[in-house]
Amino acid sequence: MKFIASFFLLQLSLYVSYAQWTPQNSGTDAHFRSISAVNEKIVWAGGAKGTVLHTVNGGTTWEVLHVQDAEKLDFRGIHGLDAQTAVAVSAGLAEEGQARIFRTNDGGKTWKEVWQTTEKGVFLDGISFWDAKNGLIFGDPIGTKIYLLKTADGGQTWQRISPSQLPENKAGEAAFAASNSTMVLQGKKNVWIGTGGSDHARVFYSTDRGTTWQVTDTPMAANASSGIFGLNFWDAKNGIAVGGNYKADKDASDNVIVTHDGGQTWQKATPTQPAGLKEAVRKLKNGYLVAVGPAGTSLSKDNGQTWQALTNAPVGLHAMTCVGNACWAIGAKGTLVYLRFP
Secondary structure, three states, rough: HHHHHHHHHHHHHHHHHHOEEOOOOOOOOEEEEEEEEEOOOOEEEEOOOEEEEEEEOOOOOOOEOOOOOOOEEEEEEEOOOOOOOOOEEOOOHHHHHOEEEEEEEOOOOOOEEEEEEEOOOEEEEEEEEEEOOOOOEEEOOOOOOOEEEEEEOOOOEEOOHHHHHHHOOOOOEEOOOOOOOEEEEOOOOOOEEOOOOOOOOEEEOOOOOOOEEEEEEEEEEEOOOEEEEEEEEEEOOOEEEEEEEEOOOOOOOEEEEEEEOOOOOOOOOOOOOOOOOOOEEOOOOOOEEEEEEEEEEEEEEEOOOOEEEEEEOOOOOOEEEEOOOOEEEEEEEEEEEEEEOO
């Protein structure tokens, strides 16, 4: 048994040694908190100062795009539909003109504003799609209900989902516009949204594209600066959430929870190594889990039972997207890196 354990640790050590981030040149010093891969060639990223990045060759080269009339906006949500089409969501106070949605259908050469509101309190957090037509955008609660928008035409038009269909939020409860992965859509109709801000994190979930909702408690601690920051589901039943505290982003905590019943119940899992806030997590085609955050990148090849640090991970990563066994992560000051496993 000792030999087997030693052999496993040696193999894991060798594995981690060659699983390393490769820097890519973003061409900008803007801060980024959203990135979306269409496939292993086409990737979009949204950032501050109205900046969008776009590659059609897997990141060998990136085009820096500046959305017209959006110089003061921060695109903390973006979703790429194909090489030509993407939808970018601006986070910020609606009453200050920052709750806006833009869409391009020509590879980012031009952008059309497709939605805006100045309603006090609206603050959009993220975006995702089930398919090329149907998607959701979510935002902070208005009153006691999460703010939700839906589209059925690829993001050309958006309508609010009636708040009467949604469960009540707790006092202070909201989601974090940190990585565009606090909401995840899966399959044809499933959606989950993780929260923080209250005394513990919760998960809102729907199996009918947001027509009806349920909400469940989780064992992840929360307060005004902590809770769930990233979700990932690889099928209708099995998922993982990561989080922590953005005001103490290097502090150790129980920052991983898992579900095996579609989000109805959640259990604590092994905290990541390195410790600290994790803002995005993905399960790859080969079964490995990768989690990123401002304090480092964590890797697991046993469904989160153990974690290893990727030693060359840059600090300041906030968002990640993966296709197959390839990942891109992005963060502060245009930091952009690529990771691929056999």
